[in-house]
Amino acid sequence: MKNPYASTAPAEVRALIRAQKITGQTSGMCEGFAQANLIVLPYKYAYDFLLFAQRNPKSCPVLEVSEPGDRLLRRIAQTDIATDIPKYRIYENGVLAAEVTDASAYWREDLVSFLIGCSFSFEGELLEAGVSVRHIEQNRNVPMYLTNLPCDPAGALHGNLVVSMRPLPPEQIVRAVTATAAMPRVHGAPVHIGDPAQIGIADLAKPDFGEAVTVNPGETPVFWACGVTPQAVVMASKPTFAITHAPGHMLITDQRNVLLKD
Amino acid sequence: MKNPYASTAPAEVRALIRAQKITGQTSGMCEGFAQANLIVLPYKYAYDFLLFAQRNPKSCPVLEVSEPGDRLLRRIAQTDIATDIPKYRIYENGVLAAEVTDASAYWREDLVSFLIGCSFSFEGELLEAGVSVRHIEQNRNVPMYLTNLPCDPAGALHGNLVVSMRPLPPEQIVRAVTATAAMPRVHGAPVHIGDPAQIGIADLAKPDFGEAVTVNPGETPVFWACGVTPQAVVMASKPTFAITHAPGHMLITDQRNVLLKD
Numbered sequence: 001m002k003n004p005y006a007s008t009a010p011a012e013v014r015a016l017i018r019a020q021k022i023t024g025q026t027s028g029m030c031e032g033f034a035q036a037n038l039i040v041l042p043y044k045y046a047y048d049f050l051l052f053a054q055r056n057p058k059s060c061p062v063l064e065v066s067e068p069g070d071r072l073l074r075r076i077a078q079t080d081i082a083t084d085i086p087k088y089r090i091y092e093n094g095v096l097a098a099e100v101t102d103a104s105a106y107w108r109e110d111l112v113s114f115l116i117g118c119s120f121s122f123e124g125e126l127l128e129a130g131v132s133v134r135h136i137e138q139n140r141n142v143p144m145y146l147t148n149l150p151c152d153p154a155g156a157l158h159g160n161l162v163v164s165m166r167p168l169p170p171e172q173i174v175r176a177v178t179a180t181a182a183m184p185r186v187h188g189a190p191v192h193i194g195d196p197a198q199i200g201i202a203d204l205a206k207p208d209f210g211e212a213v214t215v216n217p218g219e220t221p222v223f224w225a226c227g228v229t230p231q232a233v234v235m236a237s238k239p240t241f242a243i244t245h246a247p248g249h250m251l252i253t254d255q256r257n258v259l260l261k262d
Numbered sequence: 263m264k265n266p267y268a269s270t271a272p273a274e275v276r277a278l279i280r281a282q283k284i285t286g287q288t289s290g291m292c293e294g295f296a297q298a299n300l301i302v303l304p305y306k307y308a309y310d311f312l313l314f315a316q317r318n319p320k321s322c323p324v325l326e327v328s329e330p331g332d333r334l335l336r337r338i339a340q341t342d343i344a345t346d347i348p349k350y351r352i353y354e355n356g357v358l359a360a361e362v363t364d365a366s367a368y369w370r371e372d373l374v375s376f377l378i379g380c381s382f383s384f385e386g387e388l389l390e391a392g393v394s395v396r397h398i399e400q401n402r403n404v405p406m407y408l409t410n411l412p413c414d415p416a417g418a419l420h421g422n423l424v425v426s427m428r429p430l431p432p433e434q435i436v437r438a439v440t441a442t443a444a445m446p447r448v449h450g451a452p453v454h455i456g457d458p459a460q461i462g463i464a465d466l467a468k469p470d471f472g473e474a475v476t477v478n479p480g481e482t483p484v485f486w487a488c489g490v491t492p493q494a495v496v497m498a499s500k501p502t503f504a505i506t507h508a509p510g511h512m513l514i515t516d517q518r519n520v521l522l523k524d
Contacts, residue, residue, distance in 0.1 A: 047309040050316065054324050062316050184446055 003028030010077065010252045014084045017252075023086045023101050025141045025248035027120055034186065034257050035250035036063055036076065037116040037227030038085060039234070040103075040243035043068045046112040048155030052233065053114070055152040059161055059229035061185045063255070066113040073115065076253040081113045082106075087246035089231070094238030103243050111243070116227040117186035118250050119164050121257045125179045131172045134213040141248035142166075143207035144226050148200025149191075151229065159233035163191060163223040165204065167215040176222060185260040192223040199223065209247035265290030272339065272514045276346045279514075285348045285363050287403045287510035289382055296448065296519050297512035298325055298338065299378040299489030300347060301496070302365075302505035305330045308374040310417030314495065315376070317414040321423055321491035323447045325517070328375040335377065338515040343375045344368075349508035351493070356500030365505050373505070378489040380512050381426050383448035383519045387441045393434045396475040403510035404428075405469035406488050410462025411453075413491065421495035425453060425485040427466065429477040438484060447522040454485040461485065471509035 005013050005022070010030045016022045026035055041049055046068070053060035064075045071082045082103045090098040090106050100106070119142070123133050135142045142164045149161040168176055173193060181189035192199050204221060205212045209228050215221060234242045245251065267275050267284070272292045278284045288297055303311055308330070315322035326337045333344045344365045352360040352368050362368070381404070385395050397404045404426045411423040430438055435455060443451035454461050466483060467474045471490050477483060496504045507513065 047312065050309065050312045051327055053316075054312065054327060065313055065316060 005029040006031045010254050013252050014077070014079055017086050018080070018083045020101050026086060026250045026252055027123075027142065027248060028136055030252050031124060032256055032258070034063070034076065034253045034255045034260055035118040035120045036253055037118050037230070038081065038113060038243070038245040038251060039116065039230035040081075040111050040113045041239055042108070042241055043110045043112055045156060045239050048157045049114060049230075051154035052151070052157045053116070055154055056229070057184070058188055058191060058225035059151065059227065061117040061187065062114055063117050063185065063253070064115040068112050069109040071107060073113070076115060076255045077251065078254065079251065081251070085245045085249060085251050087249040089244045089246050091234050091242040091244070093240060094235050099246060106243060108241075114230075115251060116230065117260065118227050119187050119224050120250065121186035121260060122180045122183050124257060125183065126176060129175045129179045131168065131176045131179065134167055135211070138213055140213060141210040143204070143212050144209035144228050144247055145196070145201045146208045146232055151233065156239065157233050157237045159229070159236035161191070162209070162226040162228040162232050163199070164210075164226040165221050165223050167213065167219040168222050169219055173220060173222060180224065183257075183260055186257070187225045187227070190222050191225050194220055196221055267291040268293045272516050275514050276339070276341055279348050280342070280345045282363050288348060288512045288514055289404065289510060290398055292514050293386060294518055294520070296325070296338065296515045296517045296522055297380045297382045298515055299380050299492070300343065300375060300505070300507040300513060301378065301492035302343075302373050302375045303501055304370070304503055305372045305374055307418060307501050310419045311376060311492075314413070314416035314419045315378070317416055318491070319446070320450055320453060320487035321413065321489065323379040323449065324376055325379050325447065325515070326377040330374050331371040333369060335375070338377060338517045339513065340516065341513065343513070347507045347511060347513050349511040351506045351508050353496050353504040353506070355502060356497050361508060368505060370503075376492070377513060378492065379448035379522065380489050381449050381486050382512065383522060384442045384445050386519060387445065388438060391437045391441045393430065393438045393441065396429055397473070400475050402475060403472040405466070405474050406471035406490050406509055407458070407463045408470045408494055413495070418501065419495050419499045421491070421498035423453070424471070424488045424491040424494050425461070426472075426488040427469075427483050427485050429475065429481040430484050431481055435482060435484060442486065445519075445522055448519070449487045449489070452484050453487050456482055458483055
């Protein structure tokens, strides 16, 4: 049931990823350690993106920003951000141009990397609190949906909110809210509980990113802001160039989730 | 005991400030509404400052950022930021050049305003929780101190952390920590509890900003990150130009403190 890398050290898993021995999604790996979303943009968009993140803190809680042109991170992980994520997406003018397991060939001197908190960080808390996490039970990537909720724009950047969804029986919803509200740096409390249509989701069985999961009779879908939102922003705003992680294929950091609470 | 403007609406107090009928410090005004620190910088420093804030979220929780050159705020308050603060400080090359009650004459087309959460926002919570707030009891400005703790630098900006201090009897410290930890957007939990010398404060009776308060026998000084930190950054990093609020003389926003909890 547990992920085979659940108890492996982050640096060890990152080395396997760098060697392309792990190229799949990372949910359940390195329990207790934060995972992070990636968005890489040319410096000319860096201020607009940081402002976008400030204005949309639930979807874009920034954990670290690289120096321009620098592939190395030094705060949340000692890592080369161009190689240590299992799968990357390359965007040109807002269009997906390639999906690669190593982004080195696409790196440029003017790129700035933004690492963003991930809901995987609060899933340990949910499980501890007795809240079910369906996609972990079903060993799938989390289902993610593009909503009709516009983010607060900043400069050249605009787009709609992306959410992740976990179906919950009624008696688990309160605990799910309180457990995640305490972790604002990894998306915090849910943004929506209940009717998917109200936020523009037509069919839960057809997520825009990740994989669908079973919703049992009597369960309510609970939606959290998702760090894939910057990819929706890239598709909507069409910056000349961008690199992101592939949804669910995260950077595994050296930062313990528990330290993201204050 | 209560501030005469404790129950006045924020827009009404801002109008009195704009008319220069209020020019003093704002602690205790408009109970329940957030107050904010101000730092205004030329656009060429805006990315560095936003990154500095991201790297130092306890001292610089950003509540709103203006468009370049725009004096009007639209999110946390409908307000003209050049006139609606009781007292401003003008810095040229890191040196205090003037203290004014209206900053209009100093405004420029390239200025960006950053509004930062203020510990006044959690003082209502402290009082509700039965925690004493000495400077309110003594009707003074809060005492603030420049520490020897370096902030995490960003680009051209660096400097040491500034803290506010409230002396507490031992039985109130835990409640003070838990009440403020729940409000990360207004500095959150304390950064230091106890011996002032350990963070470079030689004499509690001589604050660097604000006014000293009585510390009773048996009380422990408790220190929170303070939104005056950007002023210490300006003095240390010497940007060509900056405008700040005068310590304790805040923007009173239309945002209820309770909404800063999520």
